[in-house]
Amino acid sequence: MNFKMAESIRMLSKNTVKFIKSLHQKKFRNQEQKFFVEGEKSVLEVLNSDFRVELLVTTTSFFDRYSKLINSSDAQVIIATQNQLENLGQYQSNDSALAVVHMKPNSAFDFPENNFVIGLDDVRDPGNLGTIIRIADWYGIKNLVFSSQTADFYNPKVIQSSMGSFTRVKFFYAELDKVFQEWNVPVYGAFLDGENVHEMKQISQGVILMGNESNGISEELAAQVTDKVTIPGFGQAESLNVAIATAILCDNFKRLTIG
Amino acid sequence: MNFKMAESIRMLSKNTVKFIKSLHQKKFRNQEQKFFVEGEKSVLEVLNSDFRVELLVTTTSFFDRYSKLINSSDAQVIIATQNQLENLGQYQSNDSALAVVHMKPNSAFDFPENNFVIGLDDVRDPGNLGTIIRIADWYGIKNLVFSSQTADFYNPKVIQSSMGSFTRVKFFYAELDKVFQEWNVPVYGAFLDGENVHEMKQISQGVILMGNESNGISEELAAQVTDKVTIPGFGQAESLNVAIATAILCDNFKRLTIG
Structure with missing residues (x-):
């Protein structure tokens, strides 16, 4: 594991578990203006997107594989086990990561001409x-x-x-x-x-x-x-x-x- | 309820429940060469098809609405409540019927010309x-x-x-x-x-x-x-x-x- 990052890495607390589980409900997502993304593919996509990732709960192996990408984001990193990830999210199997992400504002766009x-x-x-x-x-x-x-x-x-x-x-x-x-x-x-x-x-x-x-x-x-x-x-x-x-x-x- | 049919109508027995529940598993479907169909639309479709319906578990209201169609099939009719139907099948909500149906043989067909x-x-x-x-x-x-x-x-x-x-x-x-x-x-x-x-x-x-x-x-x-x-x-x-x-x-x- 990258030493520089390791200093700021936390373990999963009860409060964080409670917070992430609340995001299963629309009411709390809207209140917090945050949602979660789970599984390797979706988490990688969101890290590479213009969404702002607040929190990344990750196994050590996912962290090691993608430390460069993870370090380039502002996300707070929390190390967890596969069991913990599966308890947090909806996936039956998740040995990668779960990200807590900021919603985007509900802004109207103009009609895209010729599309x-x-x-x-x-x-x-x-x-x-x-x-x-x-x-x-x-x-x-x-x-x-x-x-x-x-x-x-x-x-x-x-x-x-x-x-x-x-x-x-x-x-x-x-x-x-x-x-x-x-x-x-x-x-x-x-x-x-x-x-x-x-x-x-x-x-x-x-x-x-x-x-x-x-x-x-x-x-x-x-x-x-x-x-x-x-x-x-x-x-x-x-x-x-x-x-x-x-x-x-x-x-x-x-x-x-x-x- | 139609009197003629009422004579041959049974109530749901423990053995029938056990039998239908076994059909959730492929192993038992293959052993029995039977499967089940649930919900109003699918049961009506199967009653109108060339599939042979062996058993029809139905609420009294579904039976009353479709007694003519049901009488025209050879199915044994069993009266049940909505709760019983939901316990038998996979639907969260089923206030209509569940049919036990004979599989068709696994027979190859010739290639259908121009299709x-x-x-x-x-x-x-x-x-x-x-x-x-x-x-x-x-x-x-x-x-x-x-x-x-x-x-x-x-x-x-x-x-x-x-x-x-x-x-x-x-x-x-x-x-x-x-x-x-x-x-x-x-x-x-x-x-x-x-x-x-x-x-x-x-x-x-x-x-x-x-x-x-x-x-x-x-x-x-x-x-x-x-x-x-x-x-x-x-x-x-x-x-x-x-x-x-x-x-x-x-x-x-x-x-x-x-x-």
């Missing part, structure tokens, strides 16, 4: 939200906007299922109808009776709006949709999961942007 | 398998073939996440390399260095082969792939979830079949 924004109207399942963030990152759609009833971005399950992509997107929570009115760009909404995305022509920008898992896009927001779009079905399944549908729309829209 | 077959090489997560079955059903790709290490089709989580689509697909488990050699059709494998699916020309039939969540397509099976294909990425995510990738390939292939 797309994913809008989510009450997508409530954290696994779906995390998967959608990963898809957005794959397709280079870096901007997302969420209704207030959409799952919490900082929920540990969202962080986990985004597979590190949560570090590379911009987002804010807002009243979507007001945002769309202000932006004044095409809003593509996923409906069962819209234009077949396989038959659409070249497009250049807009919002890809996805609705709630059970109810789809709300009536109020449907009024803001300028273009209804549909994923063609060829069989008998009644619907697709919202993350699957988002992926298919992103894939078609990126194809149509270039094509 | 696609989804091949899965060790896709191990039951949620991914169920989601892929739902996607296959959406795209009218009714035939699937699985390596022996792929998740068990009859796992309750597969049934649940397929959202009823498990009743509408054909499948078998086999040594995939032998099957592909026999079929002698194009095998499209998802790799990171294949042809961009957005640039492919019209295609008509073949296998869409997807690999394991961590390791992708195995080396032995890669030798059977005739066409490597790639989903173009525009951002920094390293990969897509296997179910998401399956959906995007199915969507592109269906577009290219018609186009």
